[in-house]
Amino acid sequence: MINPEKTEEKFSAEATVNNITFSCIWDDDYNSYVLSVSKLSKSSVLEISDNPEVARKAFEYAKDLAVNSINYLAFRAEFERYIHNLYSVNKI
DSSP states (O other), rough: OOOTTSSOOOOOOOETTOOOOEEEEEEEETTEEEEEEEEETEEEEEEEESHHHHHHHHHHHHHHHHHSSSHHHHHHHHHHHHHHHHHHHHHH
């Protein structure tokens, strides 16, 4: 496990796609990177990983996914499936 508090490498990013605002940051409460997603009055935080490379990949995937997302629930379900697959396939 990589803890950015113990290394110099930290990742953070923000973007808006299709009126959905994303920010990927380290969250001390989760002890992990999280994706904060805001659309209109809805917002949520989705845990990603403690690995900055995984957080970077997940953030890029979230941006790509938002281009074609029909609704927030579909977006969230697909994003969570992507994270689960990263853990399953890559054993992160």
